[in-house]
Every structure is written in structure tokens, then in C-alpha cells.
Amino acid sequence: MQTPVEAAARRHFRSKVDSIRPTYGFDDVSLAPGTETVEPADVTVEQDFAGIPLAIPVLAAAMDAVVDARSAGALAALGGLAFLNLEGVQARYQDPTPILERIATAPDAEIQAVLAEAYAAPIREELIARRIAEIHAAGSKAAVSATPGAARRFGIFCAENGADLFLVQSQVSSARHLATQYEALSLAAFTRLMPIPVAVGNTTHTEAAFALMEQGAAAVFVGVGPGAACTTREVLGIGVPQVTAVSDVAAARDAFFAETGRWIPVVADGGMKKGGDIAKAIAAGADAVMLGSPLARAEEAPGRGTNWGMAAPSPVLPRGTRIKVGTVGTMEQILFGPSHVTDGTQNLVGALRQSMAALGAQTIRQMQGVEIVYAPSVATEGKSWQARGR
DSSP: OOOHHHHHHHHHHHHHHHHOOOOOOGGGEEEEOOSOOOOGGGOOOOEEETTEEESSSEEEOSOTTTOSHHHHHHHHHHTOEEEEETTSGGGTOSSOHHHHHHHHHSOGGGHHHHHHHHTTSOOOHHHHHHHHHHHHHTTOOOEEEEOHHHHHHHHHHHHHTTOSEEEEEOSSOOSOOOOSSSOOOOHHHHHHHOSSOEEEEEEOOHHHHHHHHHTTOSOEEEOSSOSTTBOHHHHHOOOOOHHHHHHHHHHHHHHHHHHHSOOOOEEEESOOOSHHHHHHHHHHTOSEEEESHHHHTBTTOTTTTEEOOTTTTOSSSOOBOOEEOOOOBOHHHHHHOOOOOSSSOSOHHHHHHHHHHHTTOOSHHHHTTSEEEEOTTTTTTTOHHHHHHO
16 A cells, blocks of 8 residues: 555656656658649748848857857858857957867867866957957948846947847846846846847747747747757756747747737757758748857868857856867858758758748748658668668
8 A cells, every 4th residue: 555655756756747748859850741842943031130131041159169250251141140259269369369279179188178268368348349340341240149147248338339139148048037146137128228139049938938029039049958069958957859949939939929010030049950950940930040060160160170169168067068070161062052962961051942942932931831740760761771881
């Protein structure tokens, strides 16, 4: 016979199990063809993103190995937008070249110490102003990113020095942050104070995303821990697979649009390395995708074939590490081809266009309406000979 304590434990366990919902990542789902197809030449992926016109729905992640003035200009020329990390080496060193070289070449056993030392130098306002000017000179709009504490410190300064878009980005963004030792950043007050659009990330939660939109977010970024250089899911045990996370936040966007008539772009941030992943992210509801490691592989990227996350330099609890991604070609080749590989990691925009055409979607909005099916075997079905040859 069960004791009262054992019965309570069983009830508690069952309630936890019953509350677990299935969630899906890119490898779990596939896109199902419908009744129509269109010519790839008739597909458009253009959009207005928080007041900035984009010819392609591609944003470069605010990572030091991905974005500097040169790579921002290269991506802008191709129709995308790069975000500069205001707390990175570009804002700490007048010439970050030696630091980037040291990070890229440090032995694996020493990399965390090298990162911690590199990011111990102070952030300098004059360098932030210089980088914004350099990005403009390279032919790009200046989008910048900072954690909430740095946003409070540098937000107005960036706007006064020509920044076009400010991203407040943290590990998990919520509608209300509780703190006893300092005054938390009020997003509603910050967006009212800022003379430029303010985007917010990252979240995976429908109600939190809706609240962020109510507080003035010009775009909402989705993703907790899916990036190749991020270890948040391992270190903290937090994360929701990206297809489900994007779909949940897109539902908030749709509800907000129905209520207010304002369309707030949703950005899938992290976890994508192939054209098919990007197509699935758009189909799940994203308006654009933010790429880190795929663009760190470009010749124009400052990381020299490596990449590391914004939280990797933490001396207390690193949530990321340096990874070696290699250099495979120019940014144009990665995004537009020609592709010299068959694994979908080059000509990413071309793959998105082909996918949209095959599914009968002429626009990003139409792509958001295609059917997604649960298909965990879609990548391996009938591919045994390919597997043997690897």
C-alpha cells in the first residue's frame, strides 16, 4: 500500500509528465508541397525590417567573429544587414586585429583564458562612434547590439552618433525583469526614449513576445541556445527547439497585428546552417533569419575561420566556446553561390528561393503559410548509400 508521501510523489511526477509538450527542431520537420508552384524568378524575399529595407531576409549575428565594418558593408551590398556587438573587441580596441588573431590561433586548452583576457579591456565610447561611422562608410546601415545594462549606458549615445537600429539582446528576454541590487532596464521607457527603432531578443515564449511588442519592440528575436558556438542549453539546461520557438513567437506577432495593425518582424536567431533550415524557419513564421557560424565562414568575416559567442568570454560561467568553422568562400558565394558543395551550406538564398518556388510561395508572408509536417526520417529516408560513402 502506498504511503501518503508516495502517493503525493506519484501525483507530482504524473503532473510533470502530463505537462510536457512535444517540440520540434529543424531536423524533426519537413515542408510539404501543395497544389501550386511558381517560377523562382517570380519569388521575392524583400521586406521592410524595422524601417530598413532588406533585399534578402538575412541578418548577421552580433558576434565578433562575424561582424566588423568590412563584413557589414559586404552583407549590405548583398541586401542584408549586420549587427555590431557593442561589447565586443571592436568597441574595446582601436585596432582589434592582433586580438582577433590571437583568439583564432590560441590552443583549445587556453582559449577560455584568452577570451576572458581579451574582453577585460574597457568599452570606449569613441570607438563605438568610430565603428558606426565606419559601417556607414562601408555602405551599410548601422545596426548595433548590446545587453540590457550596456543598452542603458550606450543607447542614446549610439542614436546621437548615427546608429539606425538598436538591438537589446540578452540570454532570455522577458516582459518583466526582477532585480534587487540594481534598477532593471524598462523596455517601455527605453523604446520611448530612443529616437531610433529598438529590437529585442531573445525569447521563445508567446506571451513574453506579445508583451515585448506592447512595450515597443520593433522586432523580436527568437532562440535560446541553438547557435553552433553557444552552450547555454548544456550549461543552464534552457532552450526550446527553434521550429516550435519561432512558431510560438510568430503566433504572438499575428495576434499583435490583428489587435493593432502593426506588423512586428520575428527573427529566427541561430541553429541554421543549410538553406533548408532557413526555409523551415521562414515557414515556421520567421520574417528573417540571423546567421552566425554560416557567415563566419566567409572570407570577409573577421574571425579567420573561427567563431565564438557573446557569452563565451565570461570568466565566471562561459556559455559558449570558440569553434573552428573554416573559410569556404566569399559572403556572396555563401549566400548566392555558385555552390561547390552538395550539403546545402552554400547558396543559402538561392535554396530559399527554390524552396519557396516549389511550395508555391511568391513572398515571405506566403511562405509562412505553407504546410509543415513531422518528418524525423526525411533526412535519412532512402539515403543509405550516401551514408556509406561518408
